[in-house]
Amino acid sequence: MSPPSATHTESNESSDKKPTAIATHELGLTGHEAKVKMPTSPGPPKFDDPYKERAYLKGRLAAAFRIFGKYGFDEGVAGHITLRVPP
Helix, strand or coil, rough: CCCCCHCCCCHHHCCCCCCCCCCCCCCCCCHHHHHHHHHCCCCCCHHHHHHHHHHHHHHHHHHHHHHHHHHCCHHHHCCCCCCCCCC
């Protein structure tokens, strides 16, 4: 038997509805409460000095090559990794 969302057509009839800020997995959860509960993933650091940013990116590139080599992606084009250093 298919899930109710696949057979229920009331929400499909009114296409003018806009998405709400309420998380769908918890009833009555507001957008603010959802943001508080939502874990954030760390992003890359911000650099003022382009040389420090370049050194950081080169270190990450070296780590990527080591991981590729560890899992056997180091032969031919299988080990190709491209990094663009921002100007």
